[in-house]
Amino acid sequence: MAAVTEYEKMLNAQWYNPLDKTLRELRLATRQLLYKFNKTSPEQVKIRRTLQQDLFAEVGRDVFIEPPFFL
Numbered sequence: 001m002a003a004v005t006e007y008e009k010m011l012n013a014q015w016y017n018p019l020d021k022t023l024r025e026l027r028l029a030t031r032q033l034l035y036k037f038n039k040t041s042p043e044q045v046k047i048r049r050t051l052q053q054d055l056f057a058e059v060g061r062d063v064f065i066e067p068p069f070f071l
Helices: 006-011 021-038 045-055
Strands: none
Touching: 006 021, 021 045
């Protein structure tokens, strides 16, 4: 039986180690995407859309998020 990862525990609302290497890497990657998103100019709509899709599992067609955005 495979061991349950800290990420899986987190998603299942179980106790997990937030200092897990994988979770730290995911948080850093998310912060990097948010940094890029927040540095876009108003006319960079396509870039914002791509970054939103990278940040979220799903993004509806009519979703509009204006920088600065923080999680």
